[in-house]
Amino acid sequence: MKNFSVTPTAKTLAIGFSLLALVMVACTSADEPDPTATSPAPAATQAPAPTATPEPPTGGDTPLAPTETPVVVEEPTKAPDPTVAPVATTAPTAIPDDPFVILKSIIAEEALPNNYTEVAPGDGELLERLFPDAPPYAPHKVSDIRITTKSNKCVTCHEGGFSAGGSVATGIPLSHYTDQYTLDVSNDLDPRRYMCTSCHVPQVTDPLPWAE
Amino acid sequence: MEQVTRRNFIKFSSAAVVATASTGLLSNVTRGDVAEEGVEEIEGLEWNKIPCRFCGTGCSTLVGTKDGKIESVKGDPESPVNRGLLCVKGYGLLKIQNGSDRLTDPLILATSKSDPEPKYRKASWSEALNLVAEKMAAAKAEHGPSSVAMFGSGQWTIWEGYAASKLWKGGIQSNSIEPNARHCMASAVAGFATTFGMDEPMGCYDDFEHANAFVLWGSNMAEMHPMLWARITQRRLVETSTKIINMTVASNRTGEMADQEIIFEPQSDLAIANGIANQIILRGNVNHEFLNKHAVFKKGKLDIGYGLEDNFKFAEEASAVTFEEYAEFVSEYTPEVVQEISGITPQELSDLTDVYADPNVKVMSLWTMGVNQHTRGTWMNNLIYNIHLLVGKISTPGNSPFSLTGQPSACGTAREVGTFTHRLPADLVVANPEHRKFAEEIWNIPEGTIPAAPSYHAVEMVRAIDRGEVKFFWSQVSNPFQDFANLNRYVDAVKREDCFVVASDVYPTKTTELADVILPTAMWSEKEGAFGNSERRTHFWKQLTHAPGQAKSDLWQLIEVAKRLGLGNLFDYSASEYPLNEGQLHSDASVEAGFYMEKALWEEYRKFGLGHAHDLAPFELYHQTRGLRWPVVDGEETKWRYNEEYDPYVPEGEGFRFYGNDAKTDGKAIIWLRAYEPPPEVPDIEYPMWLMTGRVLEHWHSGTMTKRVPSLWKAYPHATANIHPRDAIKMDVEHGEKIRVTSRRGSCEVTVDIGGRVKPPQGMVYVPWFDEDVMINNVTLDAYCPISKQTDYKKCAVKIEKLS
Numbered sequence A: 001m002k003n004f005s006v007t008p009t010a011k012t013l014a015i016g017f018s019l020l021a022l023v024m025v026a027c028t029s030a031d032e033p034d035p036t037a038t039s040p041a042p043a044a045t046q047a048p049a050p051t052a053t054p055e056p057p058t059g060g061d062t063p064l065a066p067t068e069t070p071v072v073v074e075e076p077t078k079a080p081d082p083t084v085a086p087v088a089t090t091a092p093t094a095i096p097d098d099p100f101v102i103l104k105s106i107i108a109e110e111a112l113p114n115n116y117t118e119v120a121p122g123d124g125e126l127l128e129r130l131f132p133d134a135p136p137y138a139p140h141k142v143s144d145i146r147i148t149t150k151s152n153k154c155v156t157c158h159e160g161g162f163s164a165g166g167s168v169a170t171g172i173p174l175s176h177y178t179d180q181y182t183l184d185v186s187n188d189l190d191p192r193r194y195m196c197t198s199c200h201v202p203q204v205t206d207p208l209p210w211a212e
Numbered sequence B: 001m002e003q004v005t006r007r008n009f010i011k012f013s014s015a016a017v018v019a020t021a022s023t024g025l026l027s028n029v030t031r032g033d034v035a036e037e038g039v040e041e042i043e044g045l046e047w048n049k050i051p052c053r054f055c056g057t058g059c060s061t062l063v064g065t066k067d068g069k070i071e072s073v074k075g076d077p078e079s080p081v082n083r084g085l086l087c088v089k090g091y092g093l094l095k096i097q098n099g100s101d102r103l104t105d106p107l108i109l110a111t112s113k114s115d116p117e118p119k120y121r122k123a124s125w126s127e128a129l130n131l132v133a134e135k136m137a138a139a140k141a142e143h144g145p146s147s148v149a150m151f152g153s154g155q156w157t158i159w160e161g162y163a164a165s166k167l168w169k170g171g172i173q174s175n176s177i178e179p180n181a182r183h184c185m186a187s188a189v190a191g192f193a194t195t196f197g198m199d200e201p202m203g204c205y206d207d208f209e210h211a212n213a214f215v216l217w218g219s220n221m222a223e224m225h226p227m228l229w230a231r232i233t234q235r236r237l238v239e240t241s242t243k244i245i246n247m248t249v250a251s252n253r254t255g256e257m258a259d260q261e262i263i264f265e266p267q268s269d270l271a272i273a274n275g276i277a278n279q280i281i282l283r284g285n286v287n288h289e290f291l292n293k294h295a296v297f298k299k300g301k302l303d304i305g306y307g308l309e310d311n312f313k314f315a316e317e318a319s320a321v322t323f324e325e326y327a328e329f330v331s332e333y334t335p336e337v338v339q340e341i342s343g344i345t346p347q348e349l350s351d352l353t354d355v356y357a358d359p360n361v362k363v364m365s366l367w368t369m370g371v372n373q374h375t376r377g378t379w380m381n382n383l384i385y386n387i388h389l390l391v392g393k394i395s396t397p398g399n400s401p402f403s404l405t406g407q408p409s410a411c412g413t414a415r416e417v418g419t420f421t422h423r424l425p426a427d428l429v430v431a432n433p434e435h436r437k438f439a440e441e442i443w444n445i446p447e448g449t450i451p452a453a454p455s456y457h458a459v460e461m462v463r464a465i466d467r468g469e470v471k472f473f474w475s476q477v478s479n480p481f482q483d484f485a486n487l488n489r490y491v492d493a494v495k496r497e498d499c500f501v502v503a504s505d506v507y508p509t510k511t512t513e514l515a516d517v518i519l520p521t522a523m524w525s526e527k528e529g530a531f532g533n534s535e536r537r538t539h540f541w542k543q544l545t546h547a548p549g550q551a552k553s554d555l556w557q558l559i560e561v562a563k564r565l566g567l568g569n570l571f572d573y574s575a576s577e578y579p580l581n582e583g584q585l586h587s588d589a590s591v592e593a594g595f596y597m598e599k600a601l602w603e604e605y606r607k608f609g610l611g612h613a614h615d616l617a618p619f620e621l622y623h624q625t626r627g628l629r630w631p632v633v634d635g636e637e638t639k640w641r642y643n644e645e646y647d648p649y650v651p652e653g654e655g656f657r658f659y660g661n662d663a664k665t666d667g668k669a670i671i672w673l674r675a676y677e678p679p680p681e682v683p684d685i686e687y688p689m690w691l692m693t694g695r696v697l698e699h700w701h702s703g704t705m706t707k708r709v710p711s712l713w714k715a716y717p718h719a720t721a722n723i724h725p726r727d728a729i730k731m732d733v734e735h736g737e738k739i740r741v742t743s744r745r746g747s748c749e750v751t752v753d754i755g756g757r758v759k760p761p762q763g764m765v766y767v768p769w770f771d772e773d774v775m776i777n778n779v780t781l782d783a784y785c786p787i788s789k790q791t792d793y794k795k796c797a798v799k800i801e802k803l804s
C-alpha cells in the first residue's frame, strides 16, 4: 500500500476556491413552485441573517479544511473481509498489456424485431430457468391471451396440470395457493397471483447477442 | 411443518424485530414450487433482505448467498409491501451485477469524445479521482461554482444522495445538482407543494385493501408497478363490487383487468378532471363541511408556456377566490366541452363522476408518468387533489389520491433528501435564509456557505452545457444521454471539449460513451443501502457481496473527491460514536473511513426532519424491520397523514389538518383553478401522428441492467413501435417491418409491433425508451411543465416512413 500525495492539486484548488467563493455567476432560476416548505423552527433564531454575498467558508486559503497540511489520499485497496470469501470477479475488458480499452457493450445491436415463439400451448418444451427458484417462462405463444376479471386462460390450462393433446401443462404449485404472509392455504389461487404474466413471460427464439 | 414453524415464530416474536436472523428459517416457506417440479434446490444458502432496486413499489427480496455469491432471489414473505411475491424483474436481480462487460477499472479518455470509437486508458483510482477533482476546481475557479454540475438519481441510496447534496451545496457551494427524478416525479412534488405545502402522499399501500374503486390516470400499473397491481387485482377479485377505471391515451395491459377503459386525447385529462369537478358540484355532492374547515380556493397564472426556450422563467401569481368563483370556473367544462376536447362521452364522464361523488364509495386515484410527464403536470396533480378535496375523500383508509413514484428511492433520496437545485433535506429550500441557516448548523459549516439562488434544473443543466456555462458534469446512477428528451442537441453539446464529463456506472452506456472519465461503480448488494418507496416507507439493506475488480460505491467516490477538494471534513465523523460492527461486511466507504459511514450520515441526515413532521427513526431500527413509513414518532410509523386518528402531528379535536400549509393558509389545502391548455406540439400535415414513450414490464429505465439479464433480454429484446392496425395498412407496413419515426428534432429506426401489449388508437405510435439501440429520445420534445420543470415525454408530433 503506498501513500500518495496530491499536494500541488490541493494547493491550486484551495486558491481557486477562495477566489471563487466570492464570485456568484448569474444563474437561471429554477423557481420553487410555491415555496411552502414547513419551517424547521431552528432553536437559535437570534443569529444574524446571512449576507447576500456568501463569504468564503473560512478565511485563508483552505475552504472548510482547517489543516494546512496537504491532503493525503491513500491508494484505495480492497479491504480484506473475514466474513465473506473473495468473489471471483468478471474479467476486465482488456488484456493487461494493451494500453487502450475500447468499450464494447454486449447489448449493442441493430434494432430488430422480437421473434416470440409461435408454438401453440401444449406443444412447448420446458425452458431452462434463470435459476432454480425463478419462475418458469411460457414456452408457447401468449400474445393472444388476455387476462381479465372474467377469464384467465393461463389458469384454465395450468390449474392442476391440464392435459392437452397428450401433453401436460406445468401445474400451478402449492405456493400459489398459499398466502405467503399469513400462510393460509386455500383451494383457490392466491388472487395476488392472478396476473400470471407479471412473472411468467414468453421468450424469443433468437439467441442472446452475447455468450453466457 | 414449515407452516407450524412460521406460525410459532410469529407468536413468539414481535413483528417489529423480525430481522435477518429469522429469514433463514422463513425462506423455506416460499419453497415448494421447484420441489414439485423436480428442479434441484440449492442447499446451504444464507438469506438476507434487500429491497428490489427497480421500481417505486419497493418490494423486499430475500437474497440467498453462498460463498459470497448470490445464488437465489425471492419475494420476502415478511414484507408488508409484496408479501412474498416479486415480478419478473425482481427475479432478474440475480443477474444484474454480473454481465460480462461489467466495468471494473477507472478509465480515462485517451482520444476525443467525438471519436466514433473512443479509446480509454486504464487508470488507478488516485489518478482518475485527482483528475476529476482538478477539473472540478478548475471549472469552479474559472467559471464559478454553478459550472460544476452533478446529475444523480432516484436510484441513489439515501446516504449517497445526502452526501452528494452536502458536498455540492455545503462544500463546493454549487446548487447545480439534480436527480433524474426531475424527469419522473417533479410534477408530483410541485403538486403536493402547491396543494398541501408538503411533499409525498398522505395515504399508503394499505389503501389498496380498503378502496372500492380505483381510477388510474395515466398509469399502466400492470406493467410498471406489477406487485401493487397484484394487490389491486386481489381487491377486485375478492370484493367483486370493486370497480377499476383505466384512464389512458392508449389501451394497455392495465385495461385488461379494468372494468372500464376510457381512452382520451393526449393532454385532455385537464378538461376531464375539471369536468368531473363540475359534475360533482352540479349533482350537489360537494362535502361543504369538509371544504369549509379544510380547504381554500386560489387562482394562479394562465397561459404559462412550455419551457422550450433557454433560460425560461416562471413565477406564480396566486390570488384567493371563493367557492362560487371556482364553481363558475369549472362550469365551462360541460360534458359537451369535455367530449370535444378529450373524446370521452358524457356517459363516461358520468361514470367517472359516480365513483368520486358517491359517498359510499372509497376511491383511490393513482397516477404516474401520464400525469407527471406533462407540460401541465403540476396542474394535473392539483386537479386530481381538487376532486378528492371537493368530496372530502382524502387521508382516510381507502380514500386516497395516490401519486405513485417510478424509482426505488425517488421519494427516499431525490425528494426527501432534496437533491434538486432548489432544495435541501426535509422539504427545505435554499431560497429561504432560515432553511439555509438550519442546514448550515447541522452540517457544521459557516453561515452563508450554501448559495441562496438555485442554478439549473435538469433540462436547463444540459442546455447550459450547450451554452458553454456548465464545464463539469458528473453523472451517477443514471444514464442522462439516453434519457433526456431532444437528445441530439444535448449529445452534440456534451461533446464540447470544454465540458468535462464523468460517468460513474456499472456497464458501458450511452453516457459512458461521452465521458472523459469512467468510474467503475459498486451496486445493490455490493454496498449498504437505504431506499424510500412510494408510500413513505424507508427501508435498508446490508452489503452482502463484493464488487468486481476495482469497482467502488458512489458514496466512496464522492467522499474521495471531497477529500481531494479539501472538503474531507464534511464526512469526518467520530469513530467511537459510529464504530464498525465486527462480523459485518462493511461498505468500501466505511472501511476507508474506519467508522460506520452510513450510520453517521443517517443520524446527521435525520436531524433535518425530527420534530417537524418528517421524522425518521434511528438507524438500527431500519435494519431490524422491513421498513417504516415516516413520520416515525416514538417508534410508530404513520399510515395516514393529516388525519388526527393516525397522524400525531394533527392537533387533537381538529379531525384533519393539512399542516404543511400552516403558515400559508392556517393548515388548509388549496383548491387551484387550473384550465385546459393545449400541448406545445400537435400532429399536423407534415408530422401527422402522436408519439408516446414509456417503459415495459421487463426492463428498467434505459435497460442498462435488465437488458443484460438473459431471461429479460429474451422476454423483450428490442423496443418496438406499436401502432394501430389501420395505420399499418395505411402506411403499408407489416408487423416486424422496419420504420423510421421522425420529428422536427430527429429520427430513429425501429420495427413495428401490431397488436402488442400497448394498443394505441389510430394516429398514435408508442415506443418504449429502454433500448439503447432504439434511441427514441432523439425524437422526443424537451418541453416541460413551467412549474415543476418536468419534461413531457408523452406527446409530440412525428411522421412514420417505411424502410425498404
Ligand code: SF4
Pocket: B052, B053, B054, B055, B056, B057, B058, B059, B082, B085, B086, B087, B088, B089, B090, B091, B225, B226, B227, B228
Ligand atoms: S420491479 Fe417493482 S414490482 Fe417488480 S419486484 Fe421490483 S419493486 Fe417489486
